[in-house]
Amino acid sequence: MLGAVQLGILAACIVLFVPMGMAGWHLSRNKVLFFSGALFITLAVGVHLTPYFPSISDFVSSFSSSVVVETRDSCISFLHDIVFDVKPVESWNSNISSSDYEVSWGWAKSSPVIACEFQKLGRSDASDLLNGSWVVVAGDSQARFVALSLLNLVLDSDGLESVKDDLFKRHSDYRMVIAEIGMKLDFIWAPYATNLTDLMMEFKRKRNYPDVLVMGSGLWHMLHVTNASDYGVSLQRLRSAVLSLVPISSQFDMDGPVTGSVSIRSPHLFWLGMPMLINSMLNTEEKREKMSSAARNAYDREISDSKLLRQFGGPLLLLDIQSLSRNCGSWCTVDGMHYDGAVYEAAVHIVLNALLIESHQKL
Known part of the structure; x- marks a missing residue:
C-alpha cells in the first residue's frame, strides 16, 4: 500500500x-x-x-529565520541615518518681523533603513517598552537634555511642566518615579569621566544597576582641564569600571578576567557622544580658544583608543550626537553647543529602537 x-x-x-x-x-x-x-x-x-519532506521544510524555515535575525541585528548600524527638516517660521511682534525655526526629523528613505522598520514611538508604546524599568542618564548638560526628551515622551504636558524647573537646577541631580508605568528615571550630574567611574563603583557597591544607562562626558574636561591624554586615561578607568560591574560577553576585548557581576541580566549601555561644536557661535572667548577643532579631534581620538565604544570592541553603544547635530546644522543651535530639542528627541528614539532590536521585540 x-x-x-x-x-x-x-x-x-x-x-x-x-x-x-x-x-x-x-x-x-x-x-x-x-x-x-x-x-x-x-x-x-x-x-x-x-x-x-520535513528536512527540506526545516532547512527553508531555518534559512529564512536566520536571514531575518541577521538583517534585524545589522539594523543597529543604520540607527543614525536620520535627516532633519529645518523650516523658518515668521513671527511678528510690534511690527518687527523675526524668524524662528521649526525642526522636524525622520529616518532616511534608503532601502536598508526602510527594511529595518524603525519607529517613532508614541507615549503609549514608549511607556510599554520602559514599563518597570530603571533608567539612568548621567553626564553634563547634553545628558540633561536627553533626560528631558525622554520625560517629554512618557509624560503628558502638565506632568512635564512640573518637573522642568527641578530637572534644570544648575549642577544638580534629579530623580523621578513615574508610578503609572513603574519607571524610575535618575539624572546624575557627572560632567567628568571620573564622576562616571564613581557612579559605576556605587552601582557595584550596592550590587544593583539600571536597566538602561546613558552616559557621556568630555565637554567640561575639554574646557576646564584641556588635556586630551588625561581624558583618555580617565576613559580607560571608566571602561575597566564598566567591565567589572556588568556581565560581559566574550566579544569584548578584555585585558583580564571580569569579576563582580551582580546579575545574569546585562543592562543596555549607551555612550552619549559630544555634539558638533561651532566655534564662532560659542558664547565666551575661553570656549572659542579651548574648544577648537584640533582639541575636539584629539578628544575624539581618545574615545576611540579607549575601546569604550562597542564599535571599537567595548561595551557601550554610541549615541552619535555629533552626527545628529551636524545633520541638523547651525540653524539648530544658538550657542554652538546646545541644539534644538529635535536632536535629543532623535537620540531618545535611537535608544528605544536599539532596545527593541537588542531585546528582539517589535511593537
Missing part, C-alpha cells in the same frame, strides 16, 4: 505535470514562453512537494 509521501508525489505529478506538459508542448515554438512555463512548473512542483 502506498504511503502518504508516495501518494502526495503521485498526486502532484498528475495535477501538475500532465496539464503543464501539454501547455509546454504548445509553447515550445516560442523559447521565451517555453522557459517561462518550465520555470513555473519547477517552482509549482517544489512548493507542492516541500511539505512532504
